[in-house]
Structures are given as C-alpha cells and as structure tokens.
Amino acid sequence: MRPLPPALAAHPELDSWVRVDLAATITVFTGKVELGQGLLGALARIAADELDVALARLRVQTADTRHGLDERFTAGSLSMMDSGTALRQAAAEARAVLLELAAGQLGVPIERLEVADGTITDVAKGGSVSYWELSGGRPLRRRASGAVQPKAAQAHRAVGSEARNRIDLRGLIDGTTRFVGDLRSEGMLHGRVVRPPSPAARLLSFEDGAMRELDGVVAVVRRGSFVGVLAEREEQAVAAAELARRRARWAQAETLPAASALAAWLRAQPDEAFLIRDGVPAGAAEPPDSETAWTHLASYSRPYLMHASIGPSAAMALWERGQLTVWTHSQGVYVLREALAQALGLDHDAIRAVHVVGPGCYGHNGADDAAFDAALLAIEAPGRPVLLKWSRADEHQWEPYGSPALVELRAVLDDDGRIADWSHEVWGTTHRLRPMVDGSPNLLAGEHLDPPLGRRGPTPFLAKEAGIHRNATPIYEFPRSRVVKHFVAAMPLRTSSLRSLGAYANVFAIESFMDELARGSGRSPLHFRLAHLRDPRAREVLEAAVDAAGWGGAPSAQAGRGSGIALARYKNSAAYAAVVVSLRVDDATAAIWLERIVIAADCGEVVDPSGAINQLEGGALQSASWTLKEQVAFDASSVTSVDWDSYPILRFSEVPAVETRLLDRPGLPFLGTGEATQGPTAAAIANAVADAVGLRLRDTPFTPARVREAALAAA
C-alpha cells in the first residue's frame, strides 16, 4: 500500500475527486482555485493521463463549500503538490474501479482489459464498454486505498507535453469567461462601500437624507464607520457612494511612520526575536556574538508593496431565508466561510462560499474583505443578489500590503576567500493577516463596525519557512551560520501574504551579499556560489542559467551595461530557480533599463511546460516591477498611492526579453512554479547594476533617485 497523499487521506472518497458524468465527460474536483496560474489545465492533464481519456473530456470544478473538498488556501505554490498529487492518486484508483466494473460486466479478467479515451476493451475478444455506460452520472462509492500505483512517468502523454492547450484559455481570449465582477443575476443590486480616508479614521457624522432620494438607491447602510450603498443600477451606486463620501465627516489621526525611513522604523520597533534552525523558529534569539570579527556587513530593505491587481476586488452575495451565498475570488473559500460565520453570527451551514475566477491576486488581497462587504450589504436586501465592487482607490488604499522588510547580513571571509561565518537577521511585520487567524476573523469592514470585530494583534508565524523567515536560511553551506527572525507586531498598515512572502527580501539580501562578497574578493559570482553549494539540483540550475544566458560571470566590458545572477530554492523545499539579468543604466537619466532576463528552473515534474514558463516568467517580471518601481506611498495619516499614477508598475516600454530553460524531473514530486523567481530576479538586477556601473543598490525600489543617491554616496 502506498501512503495516501495528505489531501486524499483527508478526503478519501473517490467521489470527492472524480465524477464520471452523464455526458461523455469526466469532472474532477479540487479544493484549490484558479488564480490565473493555470491550475485547471494542469489538473486536467493529470487526470487525463491517469484515466486514459482525452484532455478535451476533462472538466475541473474548483472550491465550493457545498462540495466539501476543503483544501484550505490556494497559496504557497502548493496546488500541484497538494491537489495535483492527491488527484493523481484518486484518478488512478477511479480507473481501477472502472476496470473492475468492466471486468464484471464483460465477464473477463481485468488483465485482458485496455482503456482508450474512456472506452474499456477486451484485447482478446474485442468486447468493450465505456466509462459512461458503466458509471455515467453514478457515484463510484469507493474510498482511496493506496493499493493502486499511478502511471510511471514514461507513460504520461498529457503531463509534460509541450502542447499549448490550457483548457480555460479560450474563454479568456474570446471574452466568454465570467469573472466574479461579470456575474449577473435576476433582480441584482449594485453595491459600493465608502471607506474612511485613512486607516485610523472614524466616522463622526453622516448626512444620508439626500442620498435616499437619489434615483435607484435602495439602501444606505451605516454601521459604525462602515458605510455602504445599494442601488438598482451600477452608475446609481457609484453616484450614491460619491455623494456619501462628500457628506461624511471623519476624525483622523496621524498613525503612520515616515515612509522615507521605513527600515529604520522597523529596526526601532519592539520585536520578538527567534533563532531559526533548519527553517524553524527554535526559541528566543540571543544578541549576535560580539566576539566575532565580522569582515563584511550590509543591510537591505524593501518597502510596503501592493498586490495591485488590475481588477479591484469584487464579490456577489445573496441573503435569502436565513442562508447566505457568497461568490468570491478568495484564495480560501472554506476559511472565508469560517470568518463570515463568526463575523455575522451565523452557523457554517448557513453559508455557502463559491469560488469564481477573479483578476490575478498574487496572494491575499482584498478578495475576502470584499466578500464580507457584499455580505453586509446583502443582508440589508434579503432575496436580492448584491454585486459589490471596490473602486481603484479602494483597492490601492485598503488591500493588505506585502510587508516591509529589513535584512542585516554579516559574514567572515577566511584567508581562502571562503565564507567562514554568516549571520542573517530579518525584521518584518506579519505576512498572514488571513481572513481567519488564531480563531478570530480578520475582515476589513470588521474594523469599521461598531463595535469592531475583535481582531487580535498579529502573532508570529512559527511554521517552517513561514512568513518573515521564508528563505532566511541560505541555500549555501557555511561552517557557522546564524539566522534570526524579528517579528514586529506593530502594523500601522495592514499587511498579509504577497506572493513569495519573506522570500523576496531574504533572497534579494542573501544573493546581493553573496555577489558583494565575490566581487569584493575578485571572484566570479558563479564560482563563488558554486564553492559554497552542495545541492546538486541547485548547482545544475545555476549552471543551466549561465549556459542559457551565455554569460559565466565575467565582469562587464562596457560601461553602463552589466549582468548579474542569483539563485534560490523557494522555501528551501520547493522549486529551484536561477536568474540572469542583463541591463543598462542610462547615464543621463539614471534609469535602469532591463534588456534580458534568463531563467533556469527545476520545478520537479513539469505538468504543463508552457504554463510553468508563464508562471516563472510572470514572477520574474512582477518582481522586476517591485524592484525597479514600487513602494506604497503614505503621509502621516493616509495612503497616498491611490491609482496607477501614484503607484506605477512595469509597462511594455520597460519589459526585457525573457527566456526560460526548464529542467524537467519526470517522476519526482511537483515543486510549484509561482513563487520561485521573485527573490532571484531582484538580486540579479542589483548585481547587474553593480556590474554595469559599480553601484550597490540595497534598498528597493531602484528608482533613478536611488541610483543617483548611490552614485553620490560612492563619489
């Protein structure tokens, strides 16, 4: 017996995963959701191979609390590892059950049966029966046993195929995909919220008389500092919200730190320090050994970053006969249901949360908060579906941001130029203000209700490779090393999981520092890394990137142009990625222009090469945007990044050529793809700038102003 994959062990009924439909299709289920990462297509490939059916017959149904397949969050690059591995086993077992049924029906031993596109044939006598004749529309009523072995890698046809056949792509291109904000329903109302002007603001007074006279306005909701409107038509809801904004008087407070000195602010806060051993917080950290004669020190930082989805958050909710249904682009509908139940004082059974695709979220953005907003408004209009949409300013000002970070690194280089001692200390605020943490709901409107929902202060995330300390442990092997996580509980701005969490800042720092140490001692950044690197898969990825880029670490021969490399294994347990960046720094404007990004990655077994490359390259370009351009701006009381002019992101004129070399590992576990390249890309850019112009940039974003500051400091 094989041990069942954890998600299958938790939900062993095969009917939870696979359904032979009435029509000649197969529906497979997952507790994960499609976020634009290509999950649907990848799961369909896995099931098609195990069940021996054509890919076109596969339907994939994502998380819906009514179905009961609870896989918590779609996060952490774990969808393939969790759901993909479970579905593979479930589909293999479902095929075995169907073969058993066929053997009974045809009266022949199983060994004589073969399956081709869902039709089971007796190879000796030629009798045949299809999955649909055997079981169409009927449950299998069997539990996974672990007695069936999924197919060997060499038998895969769909898995690993270079074919570009992502099953949900056509709808995205012909416009037929219904995103959550595209939902329409009979009798539907449009909802908008009127957020406070700043995080600490409280509503003093609000004149809503005139608003109720506006055309189409059905309800004006005020609960404490939460204000929302419902109208028959969308433009009426927008007009009512605009008027409400003008009629509201707020008490504001100056609660935000100086945006220009965020790293210093982090460093000065009271914190909880944990020593990290093998990626796990293992007790309180002592101050660093003052006896160590550190030969090299450097500190790196990143500011608050936005998820900055192109589509603001939205949700639809219907409150009818004591039942609440929410259509949401949440990453975790089951967790959202728990949070909604507690926030609204309802039983779980009274709530259904259904995932509907949304604009890319890149982690925990405003999706869950919008679902709660929709629910609060829907309760005011029983029996009528409410489509709630955030505005662009709502999204920019109120999504939970990616946490700021400060990383201080120290090293001792021995006489041979090898690292003898290493210290990594990282400061940050929480990365997991998920909708439900430590048993209490975290939903934005809850902070504005009267009384507010009792959200507790954030607590340190102590799991392996979690949050702030994700990838704080170096991939390299040093004789002595020490890793410390400083958890800062203060949270002037809400923060939560942004793609790659702490890995972005930690890898940026480690891989920049490695480069500084190499260059400082006149060594090739490639050979210096290899000299400290034992993991053969990591070495192979590094060498593949260098080979694909045709650049082995030689210093730039052309002033203003340079290349840099960086490497990481996400969470020190998932995908390996090495990134080579080539760029030029404009002498007149101090602007950094990326010319080329080359990625090499080992993501374990690759299910969909085109999809994996899309994720790896998307991660790299998003990281390039964070690294070159992005920081949430705020004054003493309010976020001032309210639109795309005040929070610019990467544009087509700034996009480099991108290419990827995948190292496929058929038969090995899936390692995920979505968060592997962010950290290495940031460091590779910094290292390429150093190569191009000899300036070391240690604080993102690398704006022209930062480049000039570095030049002045170096002069």
Added chain:
Amino acid sequence: MVAARVVEEFELDVNGRREIVRVAAGTPLLMVLRNDLGLTAAKYGCGLEQCFACAVLVDGEATTSCATPVESFVGRRIVTLEGLAADGELHPVQQAFLEEEAAQCGYCIPGMIIGAVALLRRERKPTEEQIRAALDPHLCRCGTHWRILKAVRRAAGQA
C-alpha cells in the same frame, strides 16, 4: 439637493448592431456595454483611463470606455472583444494570443487584444517600438508582457 439625472434614449452602433439603450446621460460607456448590453469582456480596472482594461474599438481606435459618457459615442462605430470573432472563427489577433498562451489571469487580455487589433489596422507591419508604444498604456500585473508581445508579433506575421 441632488439633481436627478434624466434617463434618455441613446442609439449606439455596437459590434455591427444598432442598439437602443435607456440610461442616464453621463453613464460611462463601459457600464452600458456591460450592464445593458451584456458585453462583459471589457473590464473595469480603474475608472481613470489609466490601465486600458476597458478598451474597445471606437471607429477603429483603441479607446477607454470607463470614464467617457455614453452620449459621446452616439454615431461612432463601437467594437468590443465579443465583436472580433466572425462566424465562430477567432480574429487572427485572438488566435495568436491563443497560440502563444498569452494570458495568465486574463483580466487585462480583452483590452490588450483590442489594442493590438487597433495597431495592426494602422500598421500592417509594426516595428517592435510601434508594438510596445501601442501597448504601453495597457497594464498587466501577471507579468505576461513578453508573451503578449510575442502574440502581437505573431499576429503581425513576424513570428
């Protein structure tokens, strides 16, 4: 007091059809397309003409629809993403996006395709600079830019 906006009748030319809509003057075209005509491919991204998720063709030009009132479009030829395919056949630009798998979440893609169609109408053989310039107002957050560029080059017969 708030002056109630008067609901008026507007005649629009959308995807080759004559459509009569009854909405308040001042309503952005995007809301009319999505809510009154059920054409939801064009997306709300910012309402500020900053991201082009809402782009549609207006007399052949890629135009934002999120902030300009419906009355400005009377007498103009509007084509949305839904109007590009002919007899179930994808437009060559759509086909190129499909072949390059140039989408991740897909939210910005309708606007991108509209932008590329408008460009290729203007320039049959655009240069790399012209492609980038045409798409520069369009924002993508998934980092699909390089594939989108490849798709447009493919549609232009340069791949």
